[in-house]
Amino acid sequence: MTDALAKLDSPALDEPLMEVQSLNKHFPLPGGSLFGKNKGAVRAVDGVSFALRKGETLGLVGESGCGKSTLARSLLQLLRPSSGSVKFRGVELTELSSKKLRPLRRDMQMIFQDPYTSLNPRKRVGHIIGEPLRIHGLAEGAELERRVREKLDQVGLSGDYYGRYPHEFSGGQRQRIGIARALAPEPSLIVADEPVSALDVSIQGQIVNLMADLQRDLDLTYLFVAHDLGVVRQVSDRIAVMYVGKIVEIGPAESVYTNPIHPYTASLLAAVPIPDPRANEARERNPLEGDVPSPSDPPPGCRFHTRCPFADEICEQEEPPLVDYGNGHFAACHHPLGRTPRGTG
C-alpha cells in the first residue's frame, strides 16, 4: 500500500514512457466505406488518450468487445491505428515503417491470454524463449543459452526444462514460459493481455505475484489488460475503464475502486459478487439492464446513456469530455457520482 503510494508520488514516475493521443482503430465493415463519416466501420478504439508512466502498472478494464485488446495491440503497432498518435520514449510509432519499428519492438513485449495457443507446439522451450534474442541479434550460441536459462530461473522454472516441449507443461507453467519469452530481450514495457484469465484461481495468485516481483526487480512498466476487477486492482497503480471504444474513467487504483466517478465504473464494481456471503448480501447491487451497444453503431452522446440510471437529455446529445477531478482522477460523465459536474468549456 504505502509502497504503491510512494511510487506514485516520486517525480521520476511522471516521465511518460508512452503517450497516446486521440487514438482510433476502426475496422471497415464489408460494403461500408472507411472514409464515410464513421459509417460502416467497427469503431473498436475511438479517440483514446492517456500516458503510461515509467515504472507504473496501468490496469485496463472493460467488458468483452469494449476495445481493450484492440487498444493494447494498436499501441504496440501489432494492429496499425487508423489515426492518432502513439509516442514511445518520444518516438512517434504510427509513422514508422515495420522495418524501423523492429529495433524498438525489443523494448516493448507482450504476454498473451492463452498459454496453450501462444507457444509454438513444435519448438522446444529453450528455442521459444530464445527466439526474441535471435530476432534482435542480441545473443547466440552459449551466451543465448545462458540467458534463456537465466530467464527460466527468473520465472521460477527449472533450467532442466530447456529442452522440453510446451505440451509437457500445465497452464500456469506455460504462462511462465510466455513471461520468460517476453522478458528475454530485456524490455522496459510489457503489455499483458488477460495474462491470468485462463488460469485457475490458485495458479492466478502465483502468476500475479511473479509479475509483481519481476516489476520490482527489473524496473518494468506494465499495461495490464483484464476483465477481472479483483486481479486488476491487485496489480495496478492506476486504472483505466473502457466502454465501447472509449476510456470513460482513469485514475489512481484506490481512488477509482473506492470513489468511482463514472456510473459505469460503479455498476461494474457493484456487479462483482464478493466472496463473503454477509457482506455480499449487504451490498447494493442494482444490476445494469440490457447489453453493451455495438461499436459499429454506438449510441450518440454518452455511449453509456442507454444503460445509465442517471441519463437525461444532455447525455443523449452531447458526448461528455474526460474531465480532471483532481489527483489524476479523470472521468467522462455529465452526472459524475459524488462530484460537482464541471463546465465543458
Next chain:
Amino acid sequence: MSEPLLSVRDLEVSFRTEGGLLQAVDGVSFDLKRGETLSIVGESGCGKSVTAMTLMGLTGGPNARFSGSVKLDGQELLGADDEVMRSIRGDRMSMVFQNPMTSLNPVHRIGNQIVEQIRAHRDVSKKEAMARAVELLDAVGVPDAAQRARSYPHEFSGGMRQRAMIAMALSLEPEILIADEPTTALDVTIQAQILELLKQLNRDFGLTVILITHDLGVVADIADRVAVMYAGRLVETGTLDEIFYDPRHPYSWGLLGSVPRIEGERLARLAQIDGQPPALIDPPPGCRFRERCPHAFGKCGEEPELLSRGETPGHLDRCWLDISERPALRQLPSGLIGLAKPS
C-alpha cells in the same frame, strides 16, 4: 427430516485412457434437498463437471466405468437404461452449460428449439408448444419474446443466449437445474443478471439448483450449501456460512485466500497455493492435497475420511489436522483466511 430429492453415494467415475485409468470422480457423496441451491466448487480437472454430467447420464461410453449410487426420489439412475434416462433428462433434471453458443443449434430458430424439446416429451400441438416457449423466454427476461423466438442464436448476445438456454432447460418444469459454469463466459454485468434470474427461479418456483463454478464470489451470492472438490474428491461440505466463515480444509483456506478482492485494504501480496494438483492417473496415496499443503504432517500419508470433526454434524471435511488448532492455522497476518506456512 424429509427425504432428500437427490442422493449421491460413493460415486466413482473413471475413464480408460492411453496413459492408464483416470479416476475423475473418487467417492463423492452428497444429498440435495428440495428447493436448495448446492454449489460445487473446485478448479479445472477436480471432477466437478464429470460429477454433474454423470448425474444427467451424460458420461457413458465404452471407456467409462462407474460405481456407487445416484438416487432421484429413491429411483436409481446410475446404470439405468437409456429410455429411463431420456424420461428423466429435461423432464425432471436439466442442465445448462458454460458456453451457450455451442449448446444451441445455430441453424434453428430459438423458439423452434424449445418447441422441439417440449414436443419430444409432451403430447402437445406445435402452436401450444410455441406459446409455452414464448412464455418461457418472457419469464427469463428476453424482451419482445414473441418476436425474439423467431431469431437464430447468432442474433442473440451472450447473455440473451444463456437466458434462452435456461428457458429451454426449464421448458418441462424440471425439479432440478444443473448449471455448469453458467456465467463464466459472460461479462460481469451480464453475470449479475443471470445470477439474479437463478435466485428468482429458486425463490418463486422452488427450483432446486446445482451450480458448478470456480468463482467463490458467485458461490457467496447464490448457494445455500457448498461442496468443495479437489482432485476427484470432496474435501469439505457445509452450509454457505460454514464454508466461508469456518472453513475446515486447508484447500478451502487456500481458495478463499487466493481470490483478489475489490474491496477492503489492498493486500501487499496475493495469497497463493504453491504447486499444482496431482495427476489423476495413479494419484499418490493419502490426502491428495498434502503436497501443496504447508500444514501437512506424517499422518497425511493416509487417506482421511470425509467426516464431521467439529460440533456441527452437517459440516464434513477430509483433513487430519486437530480441529481445535485449525482456526489459528488458517488465519493470515492480514486477518483474512488463507493458506500460509506456519511461522
